[in-house]
Amino acid sequence: MLSQQIFNGLILGCIYALLAVGYxxxxxxxxxxxxxxxxxxxxxxFMGLLGASYLHMGAVPTILFAMLLTGAVNVxxxxxxxxxxxxxxxxxxxxxxSVTGVxxxxxxTLMLVFGSQKLPxxxxxxxxxxxxGGVLVTSIQVMIVxxxxxxxxxxxxxxxxxxxxxAMRCISQNxxxxxxxxxxxxWIISFTFIVSGICAAIAGYMVSGYYQLVYFxxxxxxxxxxxxxxxxGGIGILSGSVVGGILIGLCEALATVVFGGxxxxxxxxxxxxxxxxxxxxxxxxxxxxxxxx
Amino acid sequence: xxxxxxxxxxxxxxxxHIHALKGISMDIRQGEIVTLLGSNGAGKSTTLSSxxxxxxxxxxxxxxEGTDITRMKCSEITKRGIGISPEGREVxxxxxxxxxxLAGAYTRRDKKEIAGSLEEVYALFPRLKERTKQMAGxxxxxxxxxxxxxxxxxxxxxxxxxxxxxxxxxxxxxxxxFELIVRINKxxxxxxxxEQNANMALQIADQGFVLETGTITLSGEARQLRTNDAIRRAxxxx
Ligand SMILES: Nc1ncnc2c1ncn2[C@@H]1O[C@H](COP(=O)(O)OP(=O)(O)OP(=O)(O)O)[C@@H](O)[C@H]1O
Ligand SMILES: [Mg+2]
Numbered sequence: 001m002l003s004q005q006i007f008n009g010l011i012l013g014c015i016y017a018l019l020a021v022g023y024x025x026x027x028x029x030x031x032x033x034x035x036x037x038x039x040x041x042x043x044x045x046f047m048g049l050l051g052a053s054y055l056h057m058g059a060v061p062t063i064l065f066a067m068l069l070t071g072a073v074n075v076x077x078x079x080x081x082x083x084x085x086x087x088x089x090x091x092x093x094x095x096x097x098s099v100t101g102v103x104x105x106x107x108x109t110l111m112l113v114f115g116s117q118k119l120p121x122x123x124x125x126x127x128x129x130x131x132x133g134g135v136l137v138t139s140i141q142v143m144i145v146x147x148x149x150x151x152x153x154x155x156x157x158x159x160x161x162x163x164x165x166x167a168m169r170c171i172s173q174n175x176x177x178x179x180x181x182x183x184x185x186x187w188i189i190s191f192t193f194i195v196s197g198i199c200a201a202i203a204g205y206m207v208s209g210y211y212q213l214v215y216f217x218x219x220x221x222x223x224x225x226x227x228x229x230x231x232x233g234g235i236g237i238l239s240g241s242v243v244g245g246i247l248i249g250l251c252e253a254l255a256t257v258v259f260g261g262x263x264x265x266x267x268x269x270x271x272x273x274x275x276x277x278x279x280x281x282x283x284x285x286x287x288x289x290x291x292x293x
Numbered sequence: 294x295x296x297x298x299x300x301x302x303x304x305x306x307x308x309x310h311i312h313a314l315k316g317i318s319m320d321i322r323q324g325e326i327v328t329l330l331g332s333n334g335a336g337k338s339t340t341l342s343s344x345x346x347x348x349x350x351x352x353x354x355x356x357x358e359g360t361d362i363t364r365m366k367c368s369e370i371t372k373r374g375i376g377i378s379p380e381g382r383e384v385x386x387x388x389x390x391x392x393x394x395l396a397g398a399y400t401r402r403d404k405k406e407i408a409g410s411l412e413e414v415y416a417l418f419p420r421l422k423e424r425t426k427q428m429a430g431x432x433x434x435x436x437x438x439x440x441x442x443x444x445x446x447x448x449x450x451x452x453x454x455x456x457x458x459x460x461x462x463x464x465x466x467x468x469x470x471f472e473l474i475v476r477i478n479k480x481x482x483x484x485x486x487x488e489q490n491a492n493m494a495l496q497i498a499d500q501g502f503v504l505e506t507g508t509i510t511l512s513g514e515a516r517q518l519r520t521n522d523a524i525r526r527a528x529x530x531x
Binding site for chain 1: 345347366367368370371372377379383384385386387388392395396397399400444447448
């Protein structure tokens with residue numbers, strides 16, 4: 001029973017990790033808390049629904065379709081809202097409020113198009129299940145772990161070992177000098193939004209397939225919990241976000257066992273509160289808040 | 294007389310309503326060291342920014358080897374061979390020395406050639422070679438200045454823009470930086486140098502321009518400027 005809960009918590013943690021890196025990527029490069037990320041994740045889930053249920057596409061084409069559209073949504077947010085603000089030298093709080101506004105626009109557009117009721121999502125990656133010890137493992141759970149590992153591994157490689165990753169780190173440290181060495185700053189920021197959108201789409205698709213349910217407010221809580229995960233690991237630090245996500249998933253599962261399901265929902269917020277109180281820079285952050293990425 | 298590498302023609306640059314450059318013109322010959330003098334706020338850094346495409350002039354033309362680069366993006370201009378070591382160094386503090394230098398080569402693709410340039414920069418600045426893995430933010434001021442110049446060299450520039458490279462350095466380091474500038478110039482790279490230390494700048498320069506509140510008030514051979522009374526009074530403290 002306990003081991004099953006821990007395993008379920010690990011799966012949940014993978015999802016939080018996928019979402020948390022989206023916050024970290026954007027924060028790392030722009031020092032912006034991208035509060036539209038939860039809504040973008042919801043958009044990703046609905047694009048998955050569109051592909052799977054309305055257009056009757058297979059799993060892989062559906063994921064690609066969702067990745068493409070959600071990446072595009074994120075680029076639009078950057079180009080239409082953030083880039084003009086940034087280039088006018090707008091304050092960070094202005095951008096924070098703007099992306100929060102964007103999240104409502106996305107959510108309500110989804111509600112207008114798809115309705116406000118919870119919609120069934122088809123089963124995905126359903127190849128049955130097996131037992132390891134006392135733990136029941138389903139194929140979708142295996143897929144979630146696999147996708148998380150591959151995606152986050154690829155992301156780690158990109159940021160640490162590629163030219164684009166170097167450019168991302170340059171911009172996060174000194175946008176002005178990045179421009180001077182010939183980095184196309186606008187493009188690298190767009191690229192970051194594409195990647196963060198892709199992660200959100202994959203998370204949205206996997207979660208919808210896991211619970212077989214989509215609804216227009218699904219990103220609100222998931223987004224906030226993933227945000228807590230990013231802060232726990234040290235926002236802006238990719239590996240920290242992964243650890244933070246998994247820890248939050250595990251703590252939630254344990255809280256369910258100890259306090260019951262009603263209270264487990266509060267776990268992420270309690271952790272967020274404690275982190276902000278004790279070590280605001282997170283587990284992997286340096287204490288100087290500026291010393292990130 | 295050798296060929297012109299850069300032609301700045303009647304360039305006007307604004308920051309909002311501030312008219313920072315009020316129609317400046319300069320011709321820079323291939324292979325020379327050219328110095329740009331002027332008091333604080335005269336528009337020296339703005340001139341470099343306009344050339345490098347960091348800010349765009351509202352009016353006027355800038356030609357690099359005859360090609361109009363006035364409205365080009367900074368990345369495009371870097372690719373065409375203008376490197377800049379900016380005022381205040383602006384290194385990437387949490388990247389290593391080596392990563393900073395590689396960032397300077399961002400517009401280049403050929404890994405072998407980049408490695409070659411890296412070796413050249415290390416040969417020029419042995420102190421950087423000893424610190425390849427050190428975070429740039431922990432370097433001394435002089436080392437950061439070397440890194441900024443080295444990073445600008447990594448784009449394989451034909452024209453190197455140096456904005457006050459000796460600022461805040463101890464006298465012996467200032468001398469070293471000037472020696473290095475001459476050495477870089479000897480490899481065939483044209484240099485446009487902004488300096489507070491007008492005396493030393495005019496010693497190594499071929500040509501000089503004097504900028505005052507956005508207009509060029511004086512220009513000519515460095516040799517002649519050194520003996521010019523107005524210059525001696527304003528910039529050489531004599
Ligand atoms: N980003 C900016 N926004 C607004 N005004 C600016 C900006 N940068 C420079 N200026 C103004 O433009 C004018 C020229 O500045 P610039 O930095 O080119 O001078 P400078 O000759 O390099 O001075 P210094 O010797 O102090 O470096 C100044 O009046 C300055 O206040
Ligand atoms: Mg200046």
